[in-house]
Amino acid sequence: MQGWPRLHNGPARPLLWHVQTGQDWTIGPIEVKALPDPPYATGTTRTKHGTIRTPALMPVVAVSYGVWDLWIDGEYTAPWDLAQATILSLYHVLQYPRAKQVRTRGIHAVLGTSRPVFMDSGGFQYMKKGVELDPMDVLAFQRDSGCDVGITFDFPITLDLDDASRTDRLDRSIKAANLMLEHTGDMALYGAIHGSSPDEIEAYTMRLDKGFSGYGIGSLVPRKAHYDHLVDIMHAARSLTSLPIHAFGITGFPALYALSYLGVDTFDSWTYLVAAAYKEYIDPERLMRVKRLKERSHLPHCDCPVCQEYGLKDFIAPTSEGEALLALHNLHVFLREMSLIREAMDKNELEDYILVKGEHGNRNINRAFRAAERKVKEKKDQYR
Template sequence: MLYRERTLSTQHGSVNTPILFPVRNIGTRSQDNTPEYIGEIPDLPTAMVNARAIRERESQWERLKQGADFRDELGAPDDAIIFADSGGFQFQEGPGAVDTTPAETLRTQEEIDADIYGTVDVPLSEECGPDERKRRIERSTDYALEASDQHSGDSLLFASVHGYDPEVIQNTLKYLDRQGDFDGFALGSLVPIGGQYERVTNIILAARKATDKHLHVYGLGGFLYLPLLLYLGVDSFDSSAFIRSASHRRYLVPGFRGEILRNISELEYLPCGCPVCRDRPLDDVRSDRNLLVQHNLWALTIELRRFRYAAASDRDIESYLRLRYQGNDVTLRAFKTAKQQVRGLA
């Protein structure tokens, strides 16, 4: 298998990889707002934030420019490790949609005091024709190289890379590695094709073959993908799945698919020993969205811990994944496809 454990060193501390970066939205309370978790879950000192969204939040942006500490704004400790992406997923509406520059995004990431900078990118979609897809890939590549030329300081720089063809992914990564100075790479545009597991698997494997540097995957750190990403040698991933699931009152359990809580009526306590569930009745968790969000994040953490445990105890990871995916034909088929290719690489 390609699973690997490393240490990612940043200006605010080091973290063992593979690691999840929970999407951390701040501002007014909404179904997308993230409750506090840093410090509550000891192996998640990490957060993913959107640089563009922060810059557009005028009152907060003014405070940051005047010297406010972003970690204080988050209610996070000084050693929280923050990955600030460019907000590129918002640039999908056409040629004029990109309303920032690499220089402006770098300044924003610096004001945030982020540990990891994601370069400005123009994501793909299934609706893009071949010419438009090629244009977006080239534009994202140019933005990454421009950021590399302008980047300085101790923060890590990850080039955001897009492509739906494994060969294009490999060629783009190798080109960026030759022409720029990057600490890692981040694969984007996979969420729109997330249901095509075999296709996504081939794209990630192409990236892993092209570089030994840190590899991040944007947006796919949910329950179904997480074990597969680990098996493929991905070093980090971000997710808002724990928030989105909770907004639909879906309760996540490692090894099972999420269940909508209104479908459960005869239990007094839920089947999880996390700090949220261990001594709270079902009705308390069902009625409090914040508790459900916190539990779902714990569930993702436990999924990651289980994989680490299986690897550390010299268990057969492939047998573990077959068991993990046995109830889902699509993901099981994707795993089998990945296994054939991984055995040729490992």
């Protein structure tokens, strides 16, 4: 299938890494630099609707029906009322009646929020449906919606693709990204990046034109529990730019801690809602899902605002209200942990904080962190 015509006559411009001295270093092929020591730090991402303190987790939201009606109509506190920013997938907008309102009134008016809103292109969901969108149509909708940050339409890669198909999808993602960048106007645009190895991440990045406001790293979900692989990919991405880096679809606590340690800026979470749909309660101390709630007489203690007013009986109710309340509890746990991560960073105590969390709950937290720690040390030794 033919790709879209590229609007640039010359070769793509290499991405520049803006170092602290103000000097720009062009990244050469297969060259990943060591991260600072320590590799993490709190930071800020500025948008038209406010500043996001990073690292930060953004709940994935929709404008469909069910729990979304309750939140949009203001019957309950909404996810976008709790988080610093939210993110939507275009897939969860276009197929529902509110799509026209989003385009004419703006996404902030539809949600009733004055906080930053990111809009993903929905490439991952459309890939699963076998549907393809025109990148320029995606960009037009994002701009009309008034979102703070749009993300380029992409063609994610999966483990079952042959080499030719992989190459084709990567090429088309790059063409779509550069095409959208040419016409983005004053809307901030993140370039979606894909690759299954550090070398692929670098090669992909080298073909993106300069001018993106940040980058979103995709195709992570199929191997999200393979922590060494995840760390390799995200370390490579983080090392190539000082612009904001977003990790798509990675919201398990082990990965959140490890990637925050590596300096990833933002994450998105659909897990808070999916867990609630399956009537699963996230234990705020062990950071693991409590299942089969109907068989339990009580829940682990939680002092979040939802649990102060509602309880087990409310959460297991087979209604949209029950799902909404349980989702809000789960989101409170995620957001609290991200706040504690930032606090530990400011004290330069993130490593100790992560190790303590791993000892008292999800043991995969320490596995993922050790993988990140090894990678940072390896690169530090290499460039010493």
